[in-house]
Amino acid sequence: DTEVTQTPKHLVMGMTNKKSLKCEQHMGHRAMYWYKQKAKKPPELMFVYSYEKLSINESVPSRFSPECPNSSLLNLHLHALQPEDSALYLCASSQVDMGLSSYNEQFFGPGTRLTVL
């Protein structure tokens, strides 16, 4: 199974709502990522989890709260978002890189298209 799944596919929320995005993989990968992608732009890294511990937070506002409850699941909790947070949110997974010059390929999910009203 080389698939990363994400739910929901689409999400519309108001600025006062609380919602969560979910990501799941069964490839045995121990690194998982959240990216944000605006239209016609590249994916921007938000968070990296390695062995279920947060290893990178790219100065993301606290209204985005990641969680990695186990090695297969990754959540992104959303609260008090702004309209400019509307974007495609991509989850990815990979084997953990061990500090060598070569990285492992990242497998991306189909994304959640988020609209904040």
Add this chain to the structure above:
Amino acid sequence: GQQVMQIPQYQHVQEGEDFTTYCNSSTTLSNIQWYKQRPGGHPVFLIQLVKSGEVKKQKRLTFQFGEAKKNSSLHITATQTTDVGTYFCAGGYGGATNKLIFGTGTLLAVQP
């Protein structure tokens, strides 16, 4: 901070023509990966280059890594309509961070 730029931003070709996209990093890379994102889709891994001057081929696709490990290119020979999409390079800067910096991307349109 590290930045990765790609040119051109957009390329429109007739089917059968060749296509090249160029990727430049502001600082030396440890490795570079290439991804393809079809319209409405998600990025899909194509290849990774690690060694200075490395050249790799996948059928009609040729990938190069510069001698200084600051630039890379992707060349497609005889484009097909299935090649349509945005091609991103993604730079890795070493260390056990699993962190990639995606380039700005090149959108390829192929007219049949």
